[in-house]
Amino acid sequence: MNELIVHFGIAVLLFAVQAQIVPVLIWLERRGAGFIQDRLGPNRVGPLGLFQPLADALKLLFKQDVVPTQVHTLFFLIAPAVVVGLAAMSVATIPFGDTFTLMGQTYVLQVADVPVGLLYLLAIGSFSVYGIMLGGWASSNKYALFGAMRASAQMISYELGLGIGMASIVLLYSTFDIRDIVLAQQAGLLSWGIIQAPWIFVLLLVTIFAETNRLPFDLAEGEAEIVGFHVEYSSMKFALFFMAEYMHMFVGSVLLVAFFFGGWALPGVSYVNLTSWLQSFIGGSFEIASVLTVLLQLGVVIAKTFVILWIFIWVRWSFPRFRYDQLMRFGWQGVLPYAILSFVLTAACVYVKG
């Protein structure tokens, strides 16, 4: 029973981390936009404008929630929930820290340590098309339907590149288990994926940008020029789609950290030594020391994640949006051949190394 409670606690902790990243990210995005465009950004609510997302959320919650009369009510209502729910589910197989001991039992800081973690992520990723399609279709609005078609065609096209990139990762580390992938990178900086295979990093970064509908790929929701799939949504339901986008961004960044930047690894830091040092520092209990170490690892992962997230924000405010035909041509004639090439290159490297 204790075991079940600890597992539940881990799940709650990691979900809380993911959910609480969203407002921080929104603040970072708006302040970052201000910084890049040489203006201030929101700085009135709270210190440094940190409470601005809270105020936004309050505003969105209290806005009038319109359900148009022509919509298919059930699908219209569940579509945002599907999108956010899938975004929350995708964090389940990502490791945020190594093992720790509690009440004589050993746990890992991961919701589910399954041997097919990568496949699970791809499966959840392919489900997330449903939320967008349902939302667009249920709105009974031609423009929303077109928007949904556009968004899902984009996601399906770039899923190919993503899938092949994941296959290259599997080839490189010869495992489907994300925890094993991170563990393979603990032997110093040279064993990190970014040194081993930087070409896969480029591929995965681009496809994750497209999958999360971030600029320059944000045709799904380009507010100014084209009508997105969520044109009939209002108030918090509208905001949930964007919340899911930020959650996807977080998951994608954590994945990139796990694949290429060694997860919780810090060059020159041995966590085993750190645990024993902590144990002697606080005196006695190994369990407390191991829990502290794991929390430190969680902090390291999140710090690395924020570096990648900053790249997301940086790109958003630096590049203009693709046109739809450019997007499709780039996806099928640029990303897909590059993905296949990078797969072959990875295979050759693995073969040469033996």
Place this chain on the structure above:
Amino acid sequence: MFGWIYIALCSLLVMFAILMVSARRPISSAVFLVLTLIGIGVLYLMMNAPLVATLQWLVYAGAIMVLFVFVVMLFQLRELNPTSISTHPGRFALLLLLGGGFLGLCLKGVIVGLQEQPVIMMGQTLVTGEASLKDFSLLLFSKHVFAFELLSVVLLATLVGAILLARRKQRVS
């Protein structure tokens, strides 16, 4: 506990399957089919076969059904008119007999299963762990490679057949 979760999941799955057949909008049918397929994946997971479960989600619920939903949305199929379903008494009786017989067989299987092992699925291992993922792939691409390739020919045949049917219909009209 495990047995109750299993029974609840199975009831839910049967409900989704019935809703899929009885739904009047094609899009609702497609959505319930997706839910049924996802639920079957959860069943595999409960049988301790995470590989089969994720493949079920990835291939059926993820890839194939996205195509279905896409097509259904694009063509805006009309709602099924309930009067178009045949209510001829003879056919109805035949259907009742067949359906009832099938249901009876299923129930018998469930009852026998419950009597022999109260928790049917617990502890049975199909494809678990890293090693067996490797074994599975090796088997698939060495011993069973002929059947595997033959299946892709079946898919090709389906494709050709679908094109043939579609073209013939076009010529008539």
